[in-house]
Amino acid sequence: MIRVKTDPQIQAMREGGAMLATVLTILRKETLPGVTPKDLARRARQELRALGGEPAFLGYQGYPDVICISVNSQVQHSIPTDKPLQPGDIVNLDFGVKHKGMITDGGITFCVGEKPTADQQRLLQGTERALQAALDVVKDGCRVGDVSAAIEDVLKRHKLGIVRELVGHGVGYELHEDPEIPNYGSKGTGPVLRAGMTIAIEPIANLGHEEIVGDHDGWTLWTADGSLSAQFEHSVLVTANGCEVLTQA
Numbered sequence: 001m002i003r004v005k006t007d008p009q010i011q012a013m014r015e016g017g018a019m020l021a022t023v024l025t026i027l028r029k030e031t032l033p034g035v036t037p038k039d040l041a042r043r044a045r046q047e048l049r050a051l052g053g054e055p056a057f058l059g060y061q062g063y064p065d066v067i068c069i070s071v072n073s074q075v076q077h078s079i080p081t082d083k084p085l086q087p088g089d090i091v092n093l094d095f096g097v098k099h100k101g102m103i104t105d106g107g108i109t110f111c112v113g114e115k116p117t118a119d120q121q122r123l124l125q126g127t128e129r130a131l132q133a134a135l136d137v138v139k140d141g142c143r144v145g146d147v148s149a150a151i152e153d154v155l156k157r158h159k160l161g162i163v164r165e166l167v168g169h170g171v172g173y174e175l176h177e178d179p180e181i182p183n184y185g186s187k188g189t190g191p192v193l194r195a196g197m198t199i200a201i202e203p204i205a206n207l208g209h210e211e212i213v214g215d216h217d218g219w220t221l222w223t224a225d226g227s228l229s230a231q232f233e234h235s236v237l238v239t240a241n242g243c244e245v246l247t248q249a
Contacts, residue, residue, distance in 0.1 A: 016099030056096030126158025148185025
């Protein structure tokens with residue numbers, strides 16, 4: 001069931017989303033060559049505690065850290081490691097915040113320490129533009145398929161592999177709620193979105209083939225062909241004429 005949130009719940013998500021955006025902004029500035037994902041995870045924990053929020057990922061289905069940090073061919077759900085980041089690495093920070101009982105979820109991807117190559121730029125720009133295209137179609141009365149089709153169109157135009165096993169989702173009371181929001185689909189299909197609903201939209205794309213494989217750690221997902229991967233994500237409130245981004249700095 002897709003549930004509309006109350007005004008106090010929406011306000012809690014605004015506050016939590018602002019915390020999330022603040023932490024990601026800090027982490028992006030501090031993601032430099034030589035820094036490790038574990039360093040960044042410790043920083044995220046410290047900053048979120050200072051802001052008054054709780055980590056939504058820690059302990060979720062047994063996940064052992066406060067943030068997922070995926071590097072290069074890691075697609076999603078990667079546990080932070082002690083391996084130092086290198087110039088030119090592609091890093092995804094996927095973070096969740098719980099505040100006053102409500103959850104927001106967001107993510108960014110960027111290149112470490114130097115200008116992206118042409119292919120890296122195509123991956124990063126295409127995935128971020130797909131998120132923006134999705135945000136542009138969200139409004140009261142639209143269907144999930146409208147959002148999915150907008151994402152798919154942009155990713156295909158950038159010649160990226162669309163990860164099909166991972167999807168956007170409702171968010172708020174739980175980290176993952178109905179509806180699922182795939183990154184591919186057909187206009188005019190799927191559940192109707194109504195004002196007051198909150199969803200997390202997250203295009204996930206690979207520079208190569210769409211196929212992914214799981215790691216022995218039970219969490220980390222990798223591109224099957226070793227190509228780079230990216231994700232951009234915002235939690236948003238559906239409104240009468242559009243949407244309000246809750247996880248934007």
